Amino acid sequence: MILIPIRCPHCQNANICRNGRTSTGKQRYICKNPECPYKTFTLEVHPYYGSRKEVKEKITAMAVNGSGIRDTARTLKISPVTVLSELKKTKKNRKCESKVTSSA
Ligand SMILES: [Zn+2]
Structure with missing residues (x-):
């Protein structure tokens, strides 16, 4: 299994956690960096x-x-x-x- 490190797109912090899903079914992540301006983000994954x-x-x-x-x-x-x-x-x-x- 290949583990791809996910980083926060706002502060590039790799210390992130899964935080449920959005209304459209996307995986939502929460950034653990206290100085991050956004805190939560989703990754755009294209099915094709x-x-x-x-x-x-x-x-x-x-x-x-x-x-x-x-x-x-x-x-x-x-x-x-x-x-x-x-x-x-x-x-x-x-x-x-x-x-x-x-x-x-
Ligand atoms: Zn961040």
């Missing part, structure tokens, strides 16, 4: 690796470099469906951006 921002950026970068959907999926170890849906989203975003810049 493909939903992470870095992966989205990699998908876009690979598409720009001419990689196919299957190649991108294999390289990033995600499903081609994820690649495809991300590329569709990116195209939508670009349309919005160009509209904004042309009207400004």
